[in-house]
Amino acid sequence: MLKSAPMPHFVIIGGGIIETAIALTLARRGGQKITILEKEASLGLHASGRNSGVIHSGINQQPGSLKGRMCVEGSRLLREYCRRRGVPMVECGTLVVARNNEEVKTLEKLLQMGNECGVPGLRLIDQKELQQREPLAKGFRALLSPTGATVDSLKLLGTVASEAREQGVEYRFHHRVIGIEGKKIKTVQGEFTADHIVNSAGLEADRIAHLMGVGTSYRIIPFRGEYMEVKRCPVNGMIYQPPDLRFPFLSIHLTRETDGRVLAGPTATLAFGREAYHKEWDLGEMAGMFLSRPFRRLITSREFLGLAVSNFLVSFSKRAFLKEIQSLVAGIALDQLVAFRSGIRAQMVDSEGKFVNDSLVEARESSTHILNAVSPGLTSSFAFAEYVVERCLAGEVGPVNFLGLPGAAVKKPLPPADP
16 A cells, blocks of 8 residues: 655744734635744734734835735735625725825825725825824824725734634744754754745844855845823724835834724834844844845945934924824823833845835745834734745745746645655
């Protein structure tokens, strides 16, 4: 009697929403063993649980980019999933408010970009409609994106993880990866053999990739995003400032969460540690960052220095934070602001010191490396998971360029499972 071949083993490094969505997508297809290695004791302790829970519509994404495509499709899939599974979600729409004529030009640019990306229902509204929707909002024009929504990100992650477990996905907690040799993954708790490694380790994605000789010209530079809770704030949905399209960050905005609280933020402050959530300084991390070519090139940019200084002031001054909020809405006082959580954005920077402003995936015969999957990562998670799984199962090898198309990719069969 012939012995059946063992199932190929996929090992996913990282347990956030993107990694969990990838695991669930693989599991639904069947025929694989899937293990998630998570260095923490539980899920959601980093980016997937330290965000504002916004389901972005895609209005500020570059047309033709992978991120733009994933955001629009991901928003649709995520909202459908939340409705089907009963995950707390509020479909309130997004308002980007113009307070002067120059900002109106930015709204017009966002409208054009959003339409080209396929964002549904976009339209410019006048001051009268803006005041009807958000009586406190300052401005005389706004871009309305009706598919913008908010979600309880921790409950979303928990729901997806529960479904993944039901489909046979195994989670291994306290398993920080400390070495990789070929298909052998060494963790602080032991070793694993994988037929295919999916590196989606967020803040550690570049380090894991470098262990395998991948993405060595890139480095993650951490940026801390701080939030304030605004007490007694009658904001109905989401109010944004027009973004500076030179950078991958959004300015401080107001978001009504699914539990009714209103958050203001986040900032985009250079962090001196990949997990420096409380403004601490990690000297070892700082030394490595300062000596890296990407950081040295980045810090010499006059544009970046202006961004860094302005965010530093807002980060360390409650009054400066208040001023940002007051530029968006009327009637907010200092005593309404209460410090809330902070998150760290794993921003990829290339060897020339340029922000990587699109999703970046590099694939090898037996590994896939998700090097840049920052905001709107949560929004894109289901669409991005489908995209990554298609590449894994097809054995597609090569980088992805910034139009989201395979760059010099070739298709090879997945390697057989180890006996």
